[in-house]
Amino acid sequence: MVEEVVRLELVTRDFYDGKQLRTVLKKTDLGIIPGELTVLAGPSGSGKTTLLTIIGLVLKPTTGRLFIGGDEVTDKSEDERACIRLRDFGFVFQQAALVPALSITENLLVSQAIQGDRVTRELREQAHRLLSELGLSEHGDSKPQQLSTGQQQRVGIARALIGDPMILLCDEPTSALDVESSRIVLDALKTISGEGSRAVVLVSHDPRVFPYADRLIKIEDGSIINDTRHPGEGVQDEESY
């Protein structure tokens, strides 16, 4: 039995939209294990990004309990949650979301040194190694805007990996990419999840993603309506989605 790195128990999330209270995530139980690429799929507004941000300790659940690596983190303070995010999570955003003022290498380093830690030689070497692995070694001193969208997204993945996180959370990482760039990014994410020690959770409604999924969780109207595993083979039949 593989130990879950993330565990949600009866988690809900309400939002007040200025007029009324809306429950965007209904009572959800979910466990995430390492070595899997889990895809959260569903239509816009279904609550999949809300679920992702709750898993990543960005949003607090309204009710329910949340465990990371076996430790309950539901009531952790904002600063404690920030420290856990820094230590245990890597984030890949929809449009890379690199800081344009920083160079590519600095974008990687800032994710680890933003709490004031020194940038060590090891960290710098790790940044160079990750960029090299993702085919971006010659762009270390470039600014994000000098790179293509696909290259920026790969930098986003490198940034998410630099702290060697336990969990990688990706929010529609291929939505802005062409077919070839999407393939490169998804191959990279699949490889990362296949290393076994890390869980990858990916939010997407892009059918190109499904063949890479070891586990496909379908969400509609704030509830998980289907949760299937396809270890190694991915979801081959789009109809099943």
Place this chain on the structure above:
Amino acid sequence: MRSITALRMLLYDRATTAGSVLGVVAIIFLVGQQLSILFGLLNFMSVLVDHMPADVWICTVNTENVNSGGALPMRYLDRVRGVDAVEWAEPLVRTGGLYSLDDGRFTGLQVVGLSRPDLVGGPWRFHQGSIDALLDFDAVTADRMDLDVLGYPEIGSVSEVNRVRVRIGAITQSIRGFEGTLVFTNIDKAREIGNVGADQCSNILVKLTSEADPADAVRIIERVLPNTAVFRSSELSSSTRSYYLTNTGIGGSIGFSTIIGTLVGIVIITLTMYTTVLNRQKDFAVLRALGARRKDIAITILFQGLIIAGVGSVIGFFLLAVFLYGTMDSSLPTYMPLWLPPIHAGFTVLLCLLASVLSMRRATRVEPATAFR
């Protein structure tokens, strides 16, 4: 890395950063030049007291500033000289005068008459000639800054003050009084110019012995000369400065323009820094999502405030130095005491940090979840 991030963001947003730096330059330069003019004027106000070697000034009763007051009887001089704590005492005659120009016009000046042969309290900086020139009965000084007002007299040239013959004996260097051109001469010539009797003087300057307690000495002199005002030099200097600051509106005027300069600077810094944060909200949200705490964002903004303050201060003080150098020997009174720049810089840094508070509040309130929208 927070400091590097702060610097990189500032360099990236060059236009708004330049605006913020301009705000600091405005504070440093505008406030600095206003204060330097204020201190220059203060020096003019009390120039005689500050440069004369006396410890105690004896003036007529109810005197508030050194440039006012009436006549003291010369017999007081012997009484003062009889006090044990007094090393020496010398009379000083001050009077107004009208200097006759070659074209028939007149210009007002303040005449200071010094007791011969010691000429205690005489001019302290010379462009041409020396104080010994004032031993000559007709000799007066003219200041280099006032030469144009006096029609460019040369040493040895003869003119009149109050229709009394005077000869330029020396040219002083940057010695001016608050109430106009200062002309030094010997006490006898000053009496002739001002029609002051030989039994009268304007002030008595007193040097105390090294063993004397100044406060005790003042009390003793007050007892010996009951109908006079007896000041220690520092008291008369500050009393003179307070008098002019409060009675001429200079203090209020310069204070007002200083406050305006400061406010303009703060507004510029606040608005430009706030604009930068508004433009970079997405970046701060991403940093927060990656693991930055609110305090990390606040420190980043704080670094930005410090960098802006540092760069702006360097530019501002450079411009201020150019201004002070350019006005050093001009008729514009400017003076910057050495203790003022560090305080001015510290105050500006503090203002800069205060101005960054609004941006800090905005940046730290950015929710990390917005990085996912």
